[in-house]
Every structure is written in structure tokens, then in C-alpha cells.
Amino acid sequence: xxxxxxxxxxLVDDMLKGFHHQEDQQCVMSDAEVMxxxxxxxxxxxxNYTHSCKLLQSQGNxxxxxxxxxxxxxxxxxxxxxxxxxSLLGEHWKSLNEDSIYSIDTFPISACDNYRIPKSKLYQGExxxxxxxxxxxxxxxxxxxxMVTQDGQPxxxxxxxxxxxxxxGLQWFDFDLPIGAQVVGDKAYNNYEMEDVLxxxxxxxxxxxxxxxxxxxPPWIRYLQFHYRKMIETTGSLLTNLLPKKNPRNFGIxxxx
Numbered sequence: 001x002x003x004x005x006x007x008x009x010x011l012v013d014d015m016l017k018g019f020h021h022q023e024d025q026q027c028v029m030s031d032a033e034v035m036x037x038x039x040x041x042x043x044x045x046x047x048n049y050t051h052s053c054k055l056l057q058s059q060g061n062x063x064x065x066x067x068x069x070x071x072x073x074x075x076x077x078x079x080x081x082x083x084x085x086x087s088l089l090g091e092h093w094k095s096l097n098e099d100s101i102y103s104i105d106t107f108p109i110s111a112c113d114n115y116r117i118p119k120s121k122l123y124q125g126e127x128x129x130x131x132x133x134x135x136x137x138x139x140x141x142x143x144x145x146x147m148v149t150q151d152g153q154p155x156x157x158x159x160x161x162x163x164x165x166x167x168x169g170l171q172w173f174d175f176d177l178p179i180g181a182q183v184v185g186d187k188a189y190n191n192y193e194m195e196d197v198l199x200x201x202x203x204x205x206x207x208x209x210x211x212x213x214x215x216x217x218p219p220w221i222r223y224l225q226f227h228y229r230k231m232i233e234t235t236g237s238l239l240t241n242l243l244p245k246k247n248p249r250n251f252g253i254x255x256x257x
Contacts, residue, residue, distance in 0.1 A: 001044065002059075004043070005036070005040060005056070005061055008039050008040060008043075009032060009033070009036040009061075011085075012032045012035045012036050012039070012085065013030075013032040015084070015085055015088065016031060016032055016081070019084075021081075028064045028066065029064055029065065029066050029071075031078050033062050034066075034074045034075060035078060035081060035085075036056075037049065037053060037056055037062065037071070038052070038082075040052045040055070040056065042242060043242065046243060046244030047243075049068075049071065049072075050068070053065050053066075053071065086154075086157075090154065091155075093149050093153035093154070093155050094149070094155055094177070096149075096151075097150065097153075099150060100177065100178050100180055100181040100182065101149070101150040101182050101184070101228055102147055102148065102149055102150070102177065102181060102182070102183045102184070103147070103148055103150070103183070103184045103185070103232035104145070104146065104170075104173065104183060104184070104185045104189065104232070105146060105166075105185065105229075105232045105233070105236060106143050106144060106145050106146070106166050106169065107144045107146065107236040107239065107240065108130055108132050108139040108141065108142075108143055109141050109142040109143070109159070109243065110139040110141045111123055111128070111140055111141035111142070112140060112141070114140065123140070123141060123161075125161075126163065127161040127162070127163050127164075128140055128141055128142070128161045128162045128163065129163055130143055130161070130162025130163050130164070139162060140162060141162050142159045142160065142161065142162055143159070143160050143161065143162050143164055143169070144157060144159060144236075145157060145158050145160065145166075145169045145172070146232065146235070147173060148232045148235050150228055150231060151231065152231045152235040152238075154235065156173060156174060156176070158173075160172075165188070166186070166188035166189060167188050167189060167190070167191055170185075170189050170191060170194060171194065175201070175203055177203055179203070180203075180204075181202075181203050181204070182203075182206055183198075183203065183204065183205050183206065184206050184207070184224075184225050185205070185206075185207040186207060186208050186229070187207060187208045187209070187210055189205065189207040190207050190208075190209065190213065191205075192214070195215075206221070206225060208222070209222075
């Protein structure tokens with residue numbers, strides 16, 4: 001864990017220095033330390049910043065730790081830098097993906113159990129009630145739309161209410177990919193119009209075909225699709241394991257929302 005803590009801080013600190021980010025000299029805790037604390041909380045404590053702050057302070061990694069309220073305000077202030085960090089990492093993973101093969105899928109992020117829906121304060125409304133077909137169960141919360149490389153590295157993601165259909169979310173991907181890239185998806189992404197638009201841009205969308213599809217694919221293509229689909233399912237499982245198994249008493253903004 002110590003090695004990863006140092007690696008996270010160095011990565012964040014180098015990014016801020018590369019953008020010539022200026023901070024108030026009176027700041028007790030740097031923005032790099034605030035971002036590192038939040039990332040460590042997401043990696044090891046299910047997004048609970050209290051546990052992350054106590055760990056980093058007790059080990060001497062960040063001896064001058066902010067209070068809960070000040071940490072929360074600082075975290076809100078530098079929120080755009082998290083998106084910048086992910087964007088830079090995504091571009092890096094794209095450059096290493098020489099075969100230009102990507103996979104897209106969705107994963108549920110449940111905010112609470114079904115019997116707690118009437119008391120939910122984070123999300124309210126039927127638009128947050130979604131259905132997970134693979135497990136044949138409903139959930140209440142958000143849906144993560146994810147694109148990964150063939151090695152499982154995420155390059156693009158966004159969140160929608162749980163009831164959002166996968167095919168609708170397909171239109172919201174940026175598809176900022178190199179020419180000749182191939183994108184594999186499940187049957188929900190069968191959209192001939194979208195396939196034609198992407199083909200004009202040099203990107204090949206290759207979803208699993210339905211039985212009555214007007215554009216069937218040969219068996220060897222289906223074999224490759226199953227092969228590449230395994231990686232995004234593994235990535236989704238790893239992300240699910242990072243989420244808390246119960247609703248903790250957290251503070252500030254969390255990666256779960």
C-alpha cells in the first residue's frame with residue numbers, strides 16, 4: 001500500500017506541476033495531497049474519506065491533515081482536476097493500445113437496497129430504478145457506461161440514471177478513438193444508424209447480433225467478440241469490488257456519485 005500511496009501522489013503532483021497550478025502559500029495541505037487522499041479513499045476504503053485521512057496522518061504521509069469541513073470544501077474546489085487526470089490517463093492507455101480494440105458496457109451502481117428506496121435522499125424518482133439483465137434483478141441508483149481497451153484500461157466513462165437504456169447511452173460516448181478502431185459491445189448496442197456514422201469516421205462498431213439481425217456476422221467474428229468481452233466484464237467486477245458493501249457515514253463528495 002505504501003508504494004501505491006507514493007505513486008498516486010507523484011502522479012497527481014506531476015500533473016498539477018505540468019499545468020503550472022498555483023496554490024495559496026497559506027494552504028496547510030496542498031491540492032496534490034487532497035487529491036491523493038481522495039483517491040486512496042476510493043481504492044482502499046470504499047470512498048470513505050475519514051478512514052483515508054486517519055491512515056495517511058497516522059503513517060506520517062500527510063501529517064498536517066485538514067478537518068472534515070475544510071477537506072470537503074477543498075475537494076469540491078479541485079473537482080475538475082479529477083476529470084483532467086482521468087482524461088490524461090485515458091489518452092495514455094489509448095497510445096499503448098496498438099491494436100485499437102475497445103469494449104463498451106454498462107454496470108449498475110446501487111445506492112441502496114430496495115427496501116430503503118423510500119428513504120433515499122441521494123436519488124429520488126423512478127428514473128433511478130434500473131434492471132440488471134445478467135442477474136435478473138432491479139437496482140436503484142446510477143448506471144456506469146464504460147469503455148476499456150483490450151487490456152481492461154478505462155478510457156471513457158460517464159454516469160446516467162439507472163433506467164437509462166444502453167442503446168441510448170451509446171449516443172453519448174465521445175468515441176475519440178484513432179482511425180481503424182474497433183469497438184465491441186453486447187446486443188443492446190445494435191444501432192445501424194450509429195454504426196454507419198462511426199464507419200464514416202473510420203471507427204467500426206461491432207456489437208453482438210440478434211437472431212433477426214439484418215447484418216449478421218461470420219462465426220469467427222463472434223468468437224473474437226466473446227474473447228474481447230471478457231476483459232470489460234473483469235474490469236467491471238474490479239470496479240464493483242471497490243464500492244462499499246454498506247452505506248458508510250461519509251463526508252464530502254464521493255466517487256460513488
